[in-house]
Structure formats: C-alpha cells, structure tokens
Amino acid sequence: MIRTGVVGASGWARASHLPALTALSEYEVTAVATTRQESADRVAAEYGVPLAFADPGMLIAHDHVELVVVSVKAPEHAKVIRAALEAGKHVLSEWPLTVDPTEAAELADLASAAGVVHAVCLQGHHSPDMRFVTDLIADGRIGRLESAILVASGSPLGGASLPAELAWSTEPAGGTSVLTIMAGHFLPMLEQMAGRLVEVTARLPRLHDRVAVAGTGKTVVNRMPSQVLLHGLLDSGATASIAVHGGSGSPDGFFVKLVGSEGTLTATQPRPGVYMHWTDWDIRSDGERVAIPDAYRTVPFDPAAGPVANVAALYQEIARALAEGRPAYPDFHAAARHHRVLAAIERAAESGGTEQVS
Numbered sequence: 549m550i551r552t553g554v555v556g557a558s559g560w561a562r563a564s565h566l567p568a569l570t571a572l573s574e575y576e577v578t579a580v581a582t583t584r585q586e587s588a589d590r591v592a593a594e595y596g597v598p599l600a601f602a603d604p605g606m607l608i609a610h611d612h613v614e615l616v617v618v619s620v621k622a623p624e625h626a627k628v629i630r631a632a633l634e635a636g637k638h639v640l641s642e643w644p645l646t647v648d649p650t651e652a653a654e655l656a657d658l659a660s661a662a663g664v665v666h667a668v669c670l671q672g673h674h675s676p677d678m679r680f681v682t683d684l685i686a687d688g689r690i691g692r693l694e695s696a697i698l699v700a701s702g703s704p705l706g707g708a709s710l711p712a713e714l715a716w717s718t719e720p721a722g723g724t725s726v727l728t729i730m731a732g733h734f735l736p737m738l739e740q741m742a743g744r745l746v747e748v749t750a751r752l753p754r755l756h757d758r759v760a761v762a763g764t765g766k767t768v769v770n771r772m773p774s775q776v777l778l779h780g781l782l783d784s785g786a787t788a789s790i791a792v793h794g795g796s797g798s799p800d801g802f803f804v805k806l807v808g809s810e811g812t813l814t815a816t817q818p819r820p821g822v823y824m825h826w827t828d829w830d831i832r833s834d835g836e837r838v839a840i841p842d843a844y845r846t847v848p849f850d851p852a853a854g855p856v857a858n859v860a861a862l863y864q865e866i867a868r869a870l871a872e873g874r875p876a877y878p879d880f881h882a883a884a885r886h887h888r889v890l891a892a893i894e895r896a897a898e899s900g901g902t903e904q905v906s
Contacts, residue, residue: 549574550638550866551578552575552576552578552613552615552616552617553577553579553580553607553615553617554566554569554581554617554619555581555604555607555616555617555620556582557591558591561617562591563855564856565669565859566591566595568849568860569863571847571849572847572863572864575863577597578598578599578612578613579598579599579607580595580597580600580607581600581606585602588600588601588602599612604631605631608628608632613637614637614638615640616632616637616638617640618639618640618642620642621723622722623647623721625641625642625645626645626646629659630658633659633664633666634662636664637664638664638666638866638870639665639666639667640667640862641667641880641883642669643669643670643729643883644723644732645880645883645887646723646887647720647722647723647728649884649887649890649891652883652887655880655884656880656881659880660880660881665875666875666879667862667866667869667876667878667879667880668882670825670882670883671825671855671858672736672737672824673737673862673877674858676828676840676851676861677815677828678740678741678824678829679844680831680844681806681813681829684813685742685813689808690807690811691808691809691810691811692810693742693784693786693806693807693808694785694786694787694808694809695786695789695805695807696741696782696788696804697788697790697803697804697805697806697807698738698789698790698791698792698802698803698804699790699791699792699802699803700734700792700799701730701799701800701823702726702731702793702795702799703796703797704795704797705726705772705794706725706730706772706774706775706794706795707774707795707796708755708756708796709796710759710760710761710762710768711762712762715768717772718759718771719771725772726772726774726775726792726794727890730792730823731792732890733823734790734823734825735890736882736886737825738804739782741804742784743783744783745780745783745788745889745905746783747781747902747904748778748780748893749779749780749896749901749902750779750896751897752773752775752897753774754770754771755774755794756770756774758770762796773794774793774794775793775794776791777791778790798820799821799822800821801817802817804816804829811833812834814831816830817830819852822854825855825858826858827851827852827854828840828851828852846861846864847860888905888906892905
C-alpha cells in the first residue's frame with residue numbers, strides 16, 4: 549500500500565484525487581491538509597482518513613506519508629513540491645507544475661536529484677480513448693498523418709463572467725487561464741496522438757477587459773486571454789490547427805480530426821458538459837464508429853463519471869512506476885516541456901511571428 553497525503557484536499561482533490569485513491573487497492577490515504585483545521589477534519593471524516601492538518605508541512609513530515617499529492621492553487625505548487633522533495637517523498641503535483649517555465653525546469657531537476665518518483669496530473673495522458681486513437685495512428689489506420697485539428701471549449705475560463713470561486717484567476721500571477729489550464733491539458737493529448745509541436749504561430753485574443761463575478765453583481769479587471777488560436781508544425785511532419793475558446797457556462801464539447809494519407813479519424817464528446825481529458829470519446833474512422841476494446845479501460849469507474857476515471861488511471865501508472873523502480877509518466881520533465889510549449893505560444897502571440905519550441 550502506498551501511504552498518501554493530499555495537500556489541498558477540500559477543493560478539486562475532493563472531487564477527483566480522493567475518490568480515485570480510495571477506490572484503488574494500491575493506495576491508502578493516510579493524511580489530508582487544507583488551510584483550515586475544520587475543513588481538514590471534515591474531509592478526513594468523509595473519506596475515513598486518520599490524519600488531518602491545517603499545516604502542509606506537518607503532513608509532509610509525517611512518517612505515515614510516502615506520496616504527497618499537491619492540489620493547491622498553482623502559485624503555491626512550487627513551495628509544497630520543494631518541501632516534499634526535501635523530505636524525500638514521492639510527489640504528484642496538479643497541473644500546471646508552477647507558474648513559470650524556468651521554475652518548472654528547476655523543479656524537474658530537483659525531483660530527479662531527490663531520487664523519488666514524481667508526476668504531474670496531466671491525466672489526459674492516461675485517457676483510454678486517447679491511447680486507443682494513438683495506437684490506431686501508430687498502426688497505420690489512416691496512413692501517414694498529414695494534419696491534426698482540435699477545437700475545444702475552455703469554459704468557464706475566458707468568458708464574460710466567472711464563478712465566484714475563480715475570480716482570482718483574472719491575473720497572470722494566478723497561473724490559471726484558458727491557455728495554461730485548458731490548452732495546457734488539451735495540447736499534450738494532441739501531441740501524444742499526433743506528434744510534438746516544434747514550431748508555432750499563435751494569437752491570444754482578450755475579448756473582455758472586465759469580467760462579471762457570477763452571483764455577486766461585481767466585475768473585476770481581466771488580464772487573461774479569452775481564446776487560444778494556434779497553428780503549428782509537428783515533429784511527425786503533420787500540421788496542427790488548434791482553437792480553444794472561452795465561455796461563461798459549462799463546456800460544450802470538443803472536436804478532434806486527424807487526417808492521414810489513407811483516411812480520417814475523428815473524436816467528439818459523447819455528452820454535453822465534458823472536457824476531452826475527463827471523458828470517453830465518440831471515435832470514428834472515415835465516418836464509421838470504432839469501439840474501444842475493453843482492455844483499454846483499467847479503472848473501477850464508468851468513463852461517464854467525470855474526471856475521477858482518468859485521474860485513477862494516472863495513479864495506477866504511479867503505482868506501477870514505484871513497483872518497477874522507474875519514472876512515472878508524465879513526470880516533472882514532461883511538465884517542464886509542456887510549460888515550454890505554452891511559453892512559445894505566448895512569445896508567438898506577442899511577436900506575431902513564428903516561434904520554435906525548445
């Protein structure tokens with residue numbers, strides 16, 4: 549059993565990490581931490597966790613914690629990650645790894661030097677549907693890949709209004725935008741299927757100087773983009789066209805089209821209100837639906853259950869990595885590389901030219 553402590557257990561982790569961990573036989577959740585003792589106690593009671601802290605340092609230092617899950621706001625990731633690495637603990641951090649690409653590279657180097665297993669919660673890498681499409685392309689189902697197209701919703705980010713709990717995300721220092729979070733999750737999935745971006749041109753339109761805070765009657769200054777418009781070249785030789793648009797409601801789905809020399813694969817959402825890294829896909833080859841083999845689904849969750857299924861699949865990967873004495877995927881080095889992709893997109897949008905992805 550991998551004894552696990554979750555820092556930031558009252559928000560996103562409560563809906564994804566904790567249900568995933570408590571359903572997997574490889575794990576035991578031994579500790580949770582939040583900013584207030586009352587909320588930590590409440591989450592601990594809900595999930596039957598023996599230890600609850602208002603101080604993440606106490607969780608990290610505890611002998612009954614081997615893996616630290618970092619699920620606080622993005623600007624606070626680096627501090628908790630550094631403390632966990634200094635304590636010699638394995639670490640899973642939510643995406644983004646941090647708010648600065650240079651610091652992301654530093655954290656990756658620190659994690660390697662610590663000799664621990666480290667991973668980032670880009671759970672789309674473990675989507676069974678995405679892995680199935682990746683295998684179809686690798687097996688030549690559509691011949692040589694020539695172009696990759698992605699259109700996806702970034703709601704509730706990027707729209708004319710925001711939920712009150714996201715009102716802090718309108719400043720760059722928050723590290724939470726339609727680029728960093730939404731495109732930050734979608735692009736690694738497209739890259740895994742189609743190849744890595746090596747060259748980009750981009751636009752990051754900001755359509756709203758102020759956004760309404762839902763339910764409050766107030767507005768706040770907005771300095772974050774409303775859309776991500778991107779063209780690029782992939783190391784596979786294919787081209788990429790990506791549009792991630794913001795919105796004020798729930799997401800209205802996604803569309804992936806992979807065009808090859810001998811056919812076309814498409815993937816769309818099976819139901820409204822889901823993101824591509826959360827759910828199963830409707831996959832079609834030249835218009836005909838293709839069923840994903842059951843062997844690709846390895847977690848005790850219905851794919852319609854939301855984000856918990858692919859988060860659980862990531863935890864399965866971490867457990868295998870620990871058992872086999874190898875790195876987990878995606879690790880902090882993969883995260884640092886994705887940060888470099890986003891930085892190249894920002895440079896291209898600022899310059900109006902073409903940027904290479906280092």
